[in-house]
Amino acid sequence: xxxxxxxxxxxxxxxxxxxxxxxxxxxxxxxxxxxxxxxxxxxxxxxxxxxxxxxxxxxxxxxxxxxxxxxxxxxxxxxxxxxxxxxxxxxxxxxxxxxxxxxxxxxxxxxxxxxxxxxxxxxxxxxxxxxxxxxxxxxxxxxxxxxxxxxxxxxxxxxxxxxxxxxxxxxxxxxxxxxxxxxxxxxxxxxxxxxxxxxxxxxxxxxxxxxxxxxxxxxxxxxxxxxxxxxxxxxxxxxxxxxxxxxxxxxxxxxxxxxxxxxxxxxxxxxxxxxxxxxxxxxxxxxxxxxxxxxxxxxxxxxxxxxxxxx
Amino acid sequence: xxxxxxxxxxxxxxxxxxxxxxxxxxxxxxxxxxxxxxxxxxxxxxxxxxxxxxxxxxxxxxxxxxxxxxxxxxxxxxxxxxx
Numbered sequence: 199x200x201x202x203x204x205x206x207x208x209x210x211x212x213x214x215x216x217x218x219x220x221x222x223x224x225x226x227x228x229x230x231x232x233x234x235x236x237x238x239x240x241x242x243x244x245x246x247x248x249x250x251x252x253x254x255x256x257x258x259x260x261x262x263x264x265x266x267x268x269x270x271x272x273x274x275x276x277x278x279x280x281x282x283x284x285x286x287x288x289x290x291x292x293x294x295x296x297x298x299x300x301x302x303x304x305x306x307x308x309x310x311x312x313x314x315x316x317x318x319x320x321x322x323x324x325x326x327x328x329x330x331x332x333x334x335x336x337x338x339x340x341x342x343x344x345x346x347x348x349x350x351x352x353x354x355x356x357x358x359x360x361x362x363x364x365x366x367x368x369x370x371x372x373x374x375x376x377x378x379x380x381x382x383x384x385x386x387x388x389x390x391x392x393x394x395x396x397x398x399x400x401x402x403x404x405x406x407x408x409x410x411x412x413x414x415x416x417x418x419x420x421x422x423x424x425x426x427x428x429x430x431x432x433x434x435x436x437x438x439x440x441x442x443x444x445x446x447x448x449x450x451x452x453x454x455x456x457x458x459x460x461x462x463x464x465x466x467x468x469x470x471x472x473x474x475x476x477x478x479x480x481x482x483x484x485x486x487x488x489x490x491x492x493x494x495x496x497x498x499x500x501x502x503x504x505x506x507x508x509x
Numbered sequence: 510x511x512x513x514x515x516x517x518x519x520x521x522x523x524x525x526x527x528x529x530x531x532x533x534x535x536x537x538x539x540x541x542x543x544x545x546x547x548x549x550x551x552x553x554x555x556x557x558x559x560x561x562x563x564x565x566x567x568x569x570x571x572x573x574x575x576x577x578x579x580x581x582x583x584x585x586x587x588x589x590x591x592x
Contacts, residue, residue, distance in 0.1 A: 268574060268585040347580035350561050353546045354529065356580070403573060407541035407556040408526035412510050416528065419512060 202234040203281040207269035208289045209244040209395055210456075211253070212437055212445050218254050219440075220292045220493075225285075226256070228296030232303055237281070241272040244399075273325070273343035273361055277336055286328045286362075290394045290429075291317055293327060294496060295387040305377055306331055312374040313366065317388050323378045325362035326390060338368055389489040391433060393426035398446060398457050417458060418466045421475060427458035427466070428483050428506060432490040435501045439494070463506050480507055522555070537570075562589035 204221060208214040221238060229236045239258045242249050246261045262268060266275040276284060283306070285299075293299050293316065302314045312334035315323030325343070335342050342365040348357040366376045400423070404413040417423040434445030434454055448455025458466065470476055487503065494501045510526045518534030526541040533548040543558040549565045558573040561580075567590045576582055577589045 267587070270574065270582060271584050341582075344582045346582060347561060347576040350563065350576060350578060350580045353561055353563075403556055403558055404526060404541055404543075407539075407571075408510070408524060412526045412541075415510050416526065419528075 199233055199235050200282040201280065202229055202236050202283045202285065203276070203279055204229075204236065204238045204285045204287060205241065205272075205276050205279075206239075206287050206289055207241040207243045207272045208249075209242075209399060210289075210446065211245065211248045211250070212441075212443070213289055213395065213433065214240055214249065215253060215441065216433065216437060217287075217289055217292070218257060220294070220496075221287065222256055224296040225287075225293055225299060228300045229285075229303070232300055234283070234303075239276070239279075241266070241269065241276075243269045243272070270344050270361060271341070274341040277332060277342065281332055284330045284332055286325055286330065288326045288390075288392075290391040290433075291326045292389045292493060293387065294389060294492065298387040299327075299329075302329065302377065302379070308375070310373065310375050312369045312376055314377040314379065315366075316379050317384050317390055318378055318381055319360065321378075321381065323362070323366045323376050325360065326392075327388065328362060334369060334374055335365055338365055342368075389493060391426075391429040391486065391489075393422055394429045394433060394457070397423055397426035397430065401456060401458075414458075414462060414466065417462075418469045421470075421479060424463070424466060424470070424479060425482050425486070427463045429486050430454060430457035431460060431463065431506065432486055432501075432503065435503050436490055436494055436497070436499070439499045439501055440497060460504055460506060464508075467506060468508055476507070483507065518550070520550075532565075557589075566590065 226236045226238060238256060239260055241260045243262060249259055266272050299316060305311045305314055312331050314329040316327035318324055343361050345361050346359045346364055350356050370376055401413050430446055437445040444453035446454050446456040452459055511530055512528045515531040516535055520535030522537045522540045524539045527545055528543050530545040532550055535550045537552045537555055540555045542560055545560040547560060547562045547565055551566050551568055552570050553568045554570045556571045556573055557575055559575050561576045563578045567588045572588050574585050583589055
């Protein structure tokens with residue numbers, strides 16, 4: 199029976215718990231019905247001692263080490279796992295409809311199909327939820343998945359290829375097919391809280407190197423950070439309603455203290471003066487709000503979501 | 510905190526955070542270098558996160574990930590040039 203490996207890099211066990219919940223309920227059983235042997239693996243990119251096996255039934259863990267020092271090396275190392283197909287599913291990406299995801303597996307009856315991108319980035323295939331035929335990617339020179347910076351001499355106008363972009367380009371140039379599900383269709387079946395892990399790791403790195411005040415200043419400068427902070431608020435609402443524990447706590451146990459607390463986020467948003475930027479944030483927050491309610495509906499829970507934007 | 514600024518020879522960083530900055534000479538002793546271009550100088554200590562290490566000397570510090578002058582990514586714990 200062909201083997202499918204569902205694999206994901208994680209730094210934070212609370213987010214991984216939500217990810218695991220949806221994967222084991224929506225995805226693994228559905229792929230199993232396609233007569234695939236399904237395995238699920240979490241790569242612990244940090245905090246490995248906090249990933250407790252009894253909290254993640256049915257999942258194998260891989261720890262960082264030689265050959266797999268961080269999430270970037272994880273992708274290529276995973277290619278060497280004993281499997282025929284891999285579904286790379288980002289830590290902050292949720293597939294809400296296993297039937298829909300599985301329907302794309304039939305595409306692999308065409309031997310020239312190398313991958314199906316279920317969640318695009320700016321209209322192009324992306325690693326967020328990438329169903330791969332392992333053999334096609336193994337045929338590429340290693341590292342196939344690692345990001346690259348093309349034309350570095352032109353910085354900052356060079357091309358920053360994200361993980362998997364180079365592989366997709368090489369495969370297509372070699373005559374393979376990478377099916378790219380369009381954004382409208384994808385958004386009906388998936389939810390993506392992009393950057394939520396990155397914001398938490400940024401707080402760790404920036405605070406360690408330059409102090410907490412600099413981290414809080416930097417967040418206000420980058421709208422993507424404010425969006426990620428709000429998305430963590432929403433994930434926190436869902437997490438707390440399901441597990442009755444704080445989400446992303448800091449070392450003092452403050453909820454969201456390892457991301458941005460609600461108070462910190464409100465303060466940062468008050469610093470945003472540009473009306474267009476505020477409108478854009480409002481729209482984006484509304485979209486995330488709708489998405490978390492879709493996830494809550496799957497769980498049969500109601501959420502109490504605080505407002506954060508200035509009235 | 511500095512965003513999209515350029516620093517030349519004679520600069521010493523002892524703890525500032527540089528985002529998307531260009532470092533061309535000088536000595537980076539502490540702080541954060543994120544998403545910028547390190548053209549030349551000495552990286553003695555601090556955190557390098559996601560930028561390009563084009564040239565200069567890597568003497569120490571924490572490499573959290575970034576690119577060398579060929580645009581090749583080096584993972585966490587690596588270093589962009591021989592010490």
